[in-house]
Amino acid sequence: MTTVDLPMITRGGTDGVPTLADGEKQTGKDFTSDQEVRWCPGCGDYAVLKAVQSFLPDLGLRRENIVFVSGIGCSSRFPYYLDTYGMHSIHGRAPSIATGIATARGDLSVWVVTGDGDALSIGGNHLIHALRRNVNMTILLFNNRIYGLTKGQYSPTSEAGKVTKSTPMGSVDHPFNPVSLALGAEATFVARTIDSDRKHLTSVLAAAAAHRGTSLVEIYQNCPIFNDGAFDAIKNPDTKQDAIIP
Numbered sequence: 001m002t003t004v005d006l007p008m009i010t011r012g013g014t015d016g017v018p019t020l021a022d023g024e025k026q027t028g029k030d031f032t033s034d035q036e037v038r039w040c041p042g043c044g045d046y047a048v049l050k051a052v053q054s055f056l057p058d059l060g061l062r063r064e065n066i067v068f069v070s071g072i073g074c075s076s077r078f079p080y081y082l083d084t085y086g087m088h089s090i091h092g093r094a095p096s097i098a099t100g101i102a103t104a105r106g107d108l109s110v111w112v113v114t115g116d117g118d119a120l121s122i123g124g125n126h127l128i129h130a131l132r133r134n135v136n137m138t139i140l141l142f143n144n145r146i147y148g149l150t151k152g153q154y155s156p157t158s159e160a161g162k163v164t165k166s167t168p169m170g171s172v173d174h175p176f177n178p179v180s181l182a183l184g185a186e187a188t189f190v191a192r193t194i195d196s197d198r199k200h201l202t203s204v205l206a207a208a209a210a211h212r213g214t215s216l217v218e219i220y221q222n223c224p225i226f227n228d229g230a231f232d233a234i235k236n237p238d239t240k241q242d243a244i245i246p
């Protein structure tokens, strides 16, 4: 039997993407678009947006070589608010569109923004195959454990027994753990972080961007309108010590 030695991956996630000229500097402002941000007051998406806008200058990449692709959902409005290239694409299909972009254009830093419904219901198949193919991109999965945009139906990450308008007697199915799902697809980088911890979130973004291959970052994100307090156990100072292993 013959075997083929695969080449060692020695390149970083952003290698090959044009960088700023010497002395050129960017700030979070350079990554802030002129679009009015349309999320509900108190939505966790704001904190993630701010963290990403503040983090992107650290990459030192040219803005025109960065692209954010999203699916459909509240979280998927993300590309409008970033002054990079972007695409608010098709429900569940962002990983596939991003796969095409990353495959054709090695000079781009490719990011996906998706929600728990977008990534794990309609887009479940696209997500697992993107992870399996290990194309060079970073997937930010905003998990609020609910469909926000369509006004509060239960999602594949809602806890069993969830009472919503679409499950008035409580949901009967068992939720996905996105991290386990990604590991099952043999993803090469998997992480979980939370909207309210800017420092941790930023460090995870940096590690994910530095990884060559598909990085999956699950971000716990509070939806104060349809699923408020979903992550209180890990936010509350009285309980978080028992709920988190850093």
Ligand SMILES: Cc1ncc(C[n+]2csc(CCOP(=O)(O)OP(=O)(O)O)c2C)c(N)n1
Residues within 6 Å of the ligand: 072, 073, 074, 075, 076, 091, 114, 115, 116, 117, 118, 119, 122, 142, 144, 146, 147, 148, 149, 150, 155
């Ligand atoms: C083909 C198709 N099916 C269903 C919908 C309705 N729809 C829009 S967004 C969404 C789910 C959004 O939930 P999630 O991905 O968790 O994003 P969130 O709004 O919570 O950020 C659904 C079912 C649609 N737009 N297109």
Ligand code: SF4
Residues within 6 Å of the ligand: 038, 039, 040, 042, 043, 044, 045, 074, 075, 144, 148, 149, 222, 223, 224, 225, 226
């Ligand atoms: S419905 Fe929930 S997830 Fe959507 S913008 Fe409002 S608070 Fe955010």
Ligand SMILES: [Mg+2]
Residues within 6 Å of the ligand: 073, 115, 116, 117, 142, 143, 144, 145, 146, 147, 148, 155
């Ligand atoms: Mg959601």
